[in-house]
Structures are given as structure tokens and as C-alpha cells.
Amino acid sequence: MNLKQLVNKAKDKSNFVDLKAYIAFCDEYLNYISDNLQATIVSQNENHYHFYQYKKEGNFQITRPINSNLMYDAKSFAKASKEFLKVLRNIKTINKKDEAVRNILNNATYTIQQSVGSALDGLPAGQSNTARKLNGDLFEHFIRLIIREIGIDCKAGTIQVPVIVDGQPTFNMSYQHDLIIEKESDIKVIGSIKTSSKDRIDKIFIDKFLYNKLTEKATPHIAIFLNDVQRKNSKKENEYGINATFLPGHFKGYTVKLNPLDGVYYCDIRPNMRTEAILKDHIKTFDNLLIEDIWKFI
DNA sequence: TCGCTACTTGAAGCTGGGAG
DNA sequence: CTCCCAGCTTCAAGTAGCGA
8 A cells, every 4th residue: 555545544434443444554554654754753852752754655744753662563563463452352361460461552552543643644734634633533433442342331422411500400511522431321431532631631620520510420530642742843944853742730730629530541651640749640551441440430 | 504512733922940 | 131942831723523
């Protein structure tokens, strides 16, 4: 497949109906980039982030930053993707302490989603907003497929929450949620699935607060993010770096003074989320959700 | 179809601290 | 003090999806 074919495939959601389809796309993409890139550009502030530059057929466009510590190459993905499916199907019986297994969960999820995202970066400049929207939707869908694969039913959808004023239901608030896990028509978990938290972390805290206040329940709210970095445009040309888009001050403020979330998960976790007080108690890598945390909610 | 909610990313703006 | 930079935060843009 050439780049144009890959981009067209990524643009069409009917090509991503199940996990197998996501893996097949990723496989094709990784094979393509293994010998069709103009260059791999190394980020100058955090060297393990790389940008792929396409050749002429991609107008020499440059992709989003890719964490080379997490991204598989074509050869290792062929093996890892089989393991990935195996681990998902047997998640309850795997060895929880096996770091290699945890890495497969994180890295395969990251690799597959970034293959979609960076393929979409090959779209002409005018269509970048379409690409963003699409990439977000595909990520949502992908995570839901993963959760179903480990044996938990889930869906996306809108929930109507009545607002009562002076004892009278006055109007509804309609909330669209990326992830709803129910058991016996009882909502067990509400989740946000986003490729980055940028500008929207506040809303997730507020949503939990208001939802639980209006419904007089304590429904757990979780968030799942792919990463939180974006390309930085430096003044000088030919100099590339990355920026973190996570707002630690807001996260800590809401956690301490409004209400903590019941789980925040990243595939590509930022270093300060492992070390900084408060952050490190609430933010984990994605494998933790699948292996342990999700089972506590249902 | 319309109105509304929601999606991601890039550019611009702000601030504190270090160098000169 | 002024300049510059990195990091953080806000503003702006264009479009998808859903329910009525």
C-alpha cells in the first residue's frame, strides 16, 4: 500500500469495526514506514520522541510526535500483536507482576492508535480538522473494543439527567459519554476516552461532580488518555521539539478541592505523573486499568 | 435538517527565573 | 534592569454525531 491508500483507509471508519481490523491497519502502516520515509526527525528537547517525515507523495509532511520507547516497528509488532490479543482474552489469569505483559498492553495500544493518527497526518493541510475529529473517534472506539475483548460489556451514549428546581424536574441535561459500563441496567462506571487531556481535563472533574450531585449517587468516573504531548514549533526552522499539554495545576486543584477521579490512565504517561505528589497517586498507565482496576468497579 | 454537544490541534499570550 | 526562554494557559478554528 502507498501513503494515499493508507490515508484513505484511515479516513473510512468502516475499516475499523473490530480489533483485528485495527491490527491489520497498523501492520500495513508499519510496513510502509519501514522503508518509505524521507526522514525520522528527533525531538530536540526530549530525544525519545520522533517525527516521521513522508516523502514527496505525502508532500514531505511531518507527523505528530511518536514516543519511540513505546512504538513497535513492523517486525516486533507482528509478534506483539498476537500476544496482545492473547493477553486480552486471558487477562484474569495472567501474571500481574509480569512487566513484559504490561508493556505489551500499553505499547500495542499506543502503536495501533498512533499508526492511525500519523497516517491521518498525511492528509493535505486543509483537512487537518477532519483528521483530528476522526482520530479521536477511532481512539474511543478502539478502547471500547479492548474493554469488550477482556469480557466487559460497554457502550457510548447520551444520558439524560433531570435537574430539579424547587422540587420540580425543570429541564434535562444531556450528557454524551464516551464510555458507559452497566450491570443490570445500573451504571457502574462513566469514562472519558480522549487522545489528550488538553483543555478538557477540567470538564471531566466537573462532570463527575455535577452528575453525582444531580443523581445523588457516587458513580465512579474514569479517564483514559493516549498521551499528552504535541509538536512544538520553535522559532528556528528545522528545529523540532515537543510540548506537554497536561495542566498539572488544574489536575491537582480539582483533585484536592472538588473531587478526585476514580482512575486516570495513560498509554504514554508523562514523567511528572510518576514523581509529583498527588499526580502519582491518581494517574497510572493503561495496563493497570485492564489488569486490575476495572474489575473493582463491576 | 437544525441545534446542540463534542472532538483535536496549532497559535498566541502570559509569567517567572536565569543570564548578561 | 532587560532580554530570552521554557513552561503553562487560553483562544481560535473547523467538523462529526446525535436526537428532535
